[in-house]
Amino acid sequence: MSKRAYNFNAGPAALPLEVLERAQAEFVDFRGTGMSIMEMSHRGKVYEEVHHEAESRLLSLLGNPEGYKVLFLQGGASTQFAMIPMNFLTEGKTASYVLSGSWADKAIKEAKLIGETHIAASSEADKYMSIPDLSSIEIPDNAAYLHVTSNETIEGTQYQQYPKTGNVPLIADMSSDILCRQFDATQFDFIYAGAQKNLGPSGVTVVIAKEEMIAESPKHIPTMLRYSTHLKNDSLYNTPPSFSVYMVNEVLKWIDEKGGLAGVEQANRKKAGLIYDIIDSSEGFYRGPVDAGSRSMMNITFRLASEELEKQFIKESEQAGFIGLKGHRSVGGLRASIYNAVPYDTCKALVDFMTDFQKSHG
Ligand SMILES: *Cc1c(COP(=O)(O)O)cnc(C)c1O
Numbered sequence: 001m002s003k004r005a006y007n008f009n010a011g012p013a014a015l016p017l018e019v020l021e022r023a024q025a026e027f028v029d030f031r032g033t034g035m036s037i038m039e040m041s042h043r044g045k046v047y048e049e050v051h052h053e054a055e056s057r058l059l060s061l062l063g064n065p066e067g068y069k070v071l072f073l074q075g076g077a078s079t080q081f082a083m084i085p086m087n088f089l090t091e092g093k094t095a096s097y098v099l100s101g102s103w104a105d106k107a108i109k110e111a112k113l114i115g116e117t118h119i120a121a122s123s124e125a126d127k128y129m130s131i132p133d134l135s136s137i138e139i140p141d142n143a144a145y146l147h148v149t150s151n152e153t154i155e156g157t158q159y160q161q162y163p164k165t166g167n168v169p170l171i172a173d174m175s176s177d178i179l180c181r182q183f184d185a186t187q188f189d190f191i192y193a194g195a196q197k198n199l200g201p202s203g204v205t206v207v208i209a210k211e212e213m214i215a216e217s218p219k220h221i222p223t224m225l226r227y228s229t230h231l232k233n234d235s236l237y238n239t240p241p242s243f244s245v246y247m248v249n250e251v252l253k254w255i256d257e258k259g260g261l262a263g264v265e266q267a268n269r270k271k272a273g274l275i276y277d278i279i280d281s282s283e284g285f286y287r288g289p290v291d292a293g294s295r296s297m298m299n300i301t302f303r304l305a306s307e308e309l310e311k312q313f314i315k316e317s318e319q320a321g322f323i324g325l326k327g328h329r330s331v332g333g334l335r336a337s338i339y340n341a342v343p344y345d346t347c348k349a350l351v352d353f354m355t356d357f358q359k360s361h362g
Helices: 018-025 044-059 076-088 103-112 227-232 240-256 260-280 309-318 344-361
Strands: 068-073 094-097 117-122 143-149 168-171 190-194 205-210 301-302 336-338
Touching: 018 240, 044 068, 044 205, 044 240, 068 076, 068 227, 076 094, 076 103, 076 143, 076 190, 076 205, 076 309, 094 103, 103 117, 103 143, 103 168, 117 143, 205 227, 240 260, 260 301, 260 344, 309 336, 309 344
Parallel strands: 094 117, 094 143, 143 168, 168 190
Antiparallel strands: 068 205, 190 205, 301 336
């Protein structure tokens, strides 16, 4: 057995050991071709099979929603922040956003560069410690779409339900919680996620969208930035990030083996419950700053009485072999990112460490 770190990194993040070992076993000689998957043509049969398998496996995990297509793009979720308004924010329309945290804020800033934007609801006054109340969402009549960030990775909040938008397309940045639980993909017209948190390595960005939404793109935008280009060419217009797509396919296979979304949801609830329980039962030694109804199952943020004590926690946790527990530099505090691939035992080890830390510093 390889020695594995207690990895709570926010992204790139832990990958399943089984996936890494499988990839290692076929790294040098991919399925009898005498070369690695990185060394072969993306136009060849071997790569194309992996590419299509990843697409169909993803749709299958979502219950094969009718009329949806998968795209494999590059440039990260951050490039989607710009591509979405470039493709969908047409003359006379407004791009509507729920301002729920740091990532939503970044998405809005990019849309502002392209056209008119609108804040449908915001939790900024609450320092983003909650997802805005769905009933407070106001969508203008001329909205090109409503954009939500399903999980705010930095603050540690997550939607428990999604807004109903009627005829207005609903777009979601699911970079940090895609496939963490069962959900109805048909609520959304367009979903995107950088792969490096819950789907695989960095280098590929996954889009799942209604085909009619991405079939036509404005002609004035660059070819590579049109969704229609990638739809028409099955994400093979130019060279795709082939190794990343292969790894995503392996991660999707692993999710299948874990019982699909129902299986990973059950495991994730158990993991998150374990850590939130120790926070809530610590009599104020640990404090979860996020509203109880908006707590994330993927990124658990917590605070201690002082920044000094938080520094001490990070120092001692690192000495004990825990990686990545420091909160994002913009908000401070502590954060445990427990994506699908973080094992239960790793979470249990953290809880044991937290218990000991409280005993020696409480
Ligand atoms: C990490 C993250 C991003 C940025 O992803 P990149 O692939 O690095 O551009 C965007 N949105 C959310 C919610 C994230 O967690």
